[in-house]
Amino acid sequence: MKGAAIAVALVLVGVLVFLAVNGSPAFTAGEGELPAHAKNFLALAAPLAFGSLWVAVIALALAALPAVGVALAATIYAPAPRFGRFLGAVLDLLAAVPSVVFGLWGLMVLAPVMVPLYEWLHAHAGWLPFFSGEPSVTGRTVLTAGMVVAVMILPIMAAMCRESFALTPPALIEAAYALGATRWEMTRAAVLPVARSGIVAGGMLGLGRALGETMAVAMVLSATPDLISLNVISSENPSTIAAFIASTFPESTGSAVSALIGLGLVLFAISLVVSIAGRRIAKKGAAR
């Protein structure tokens, strides 16, 4: 039993060591040794890291309110406990849909439907940097990718929120109602403040998941790996670290492979920082 615990810890050490050993040559690699014609590792990693963060932030922005809302529906607003359980099952199922299926759906169903919306956004809000430039005719854009990832991280965030909403002391809820509060006033005064750290921690968890999301982004985006752009409806899109690795790896050999492993190390570091921050916030909330 003790051996198993040691083995689990060793697996993690192994992951780090193998990645570092195989990826480190890439950090000093020069022109010609890296994929996407990059001059050095930083020139390769920076646009991709931007892309990862950009898509993840868009997904988080789209999913945050619905996640809080659906968690409220499953706890405070649920007309009966059975409805809460049903909603829980729906969320579990949504979380279990494989990302490759979401990718296929985003690419073949969602993207074409979104084209008119993008044209409308360009026509009416084109002065914003997000919607300037010619909109994509295929709909395979950063915004579409963000929407698909939003659907994927929604259940994770909602689960965290639901847990913290369910911990609201019943006395607070009843006190608010006794003072004549409406349901929304009660929610704002009693439920949301108590659960604040849980909501933020859920958001961080979702952000971490969105950063690592691979297949859906790789399939939806038609990407230009060395591009940094805030435009979310263009046909020229930045790629993300994970999507770039997945689409480049199968055809790579030698120093290109080591560059991709180095990119994996960068992605690991980013998502580790996000998840540690999330856990800190959750712990602080639990201590209060």
Next chain:
Amino acid sequence: MTATLTTGQPGPALAHDAAATLAASRPGLARRVKNRIATAAVVGAVALTAVPLALVIWAAVERGSARLDLTLFSHSMRGVVGQGGGLLHALTGTLLITAATAVIAIPLGISAAIYLTEYAGRARLASLTRRAVDIMVSIPSIVAGLAAYALFSLLFGPGTRSGLAGAAALAMIMIPVVVRSSEEVLRLVPGDLREAGLALGSPRWRVIRKIVLPTALPGLTAGAVLGVARIIGETAPLLLVAGFTDAMNYNLAEGRMATLPVFIYTQWSAKGLDTAAYDQRAWAGALVLMAVVVVLQLAARALPPQIAKIRRNR
């Protein structure tokens, strides 16, 4: 209240008073409108969650059912260009790789959880292991694939691809899931039961084997099933280390091995001339994969009531 008002049975004065109090305590229009808006927003959020799920399921059924025939389950893609062909090779690969992953991750994960709950106490190794599990949960799945690739390149030479490497990558994802859920379930086993066993003079391992594990079994099983559900749809790590092939491969230790998620991906990414046939196969694969995931979810849901029973008895 309205009923008493209309019939006026308890005496008009009393009813009038009650109605007046009620009117006075009724929230003002602005507050009522705000409340309505909030309720509508919550209902909207539920719709935003349920609608994409329904749309994805509908798309898979609508576009996948065209190819849900016998050939799909009896043939591989070997030598197939255009129409026809099946996913037997991918289904076999998924079953083999998932089974290998489960064989690695479930015993290791449950043993580690037993150590954490039953033996560790405040040992430093316990907090170290928990921290390692926390970090492993946040490893993006594609990074697990890269690590498995690096490990197998080191052992068997660069560029090695095999089903076993895929299983190693998936095990890195599944182990923390199993450790966490098992630890949670084992903690629910009442301490009284353990103490009763120890008081009768049983050694600790016997208490664990005869009391703790049987009590926690449904929960442990549910955790394991959810762990399998978590990895069975993983695509990215398998794309990297198990690779893809059109033919059958029963040997985990050697050669590329197709899996369902990678099958779906490659049907889309490496289309032949007859694109409709490839798209149909991709959606049919998606439908089969979703059916597998739903069955696993339902199976895990059917088990937990017995964990709840432990909780109640405590």
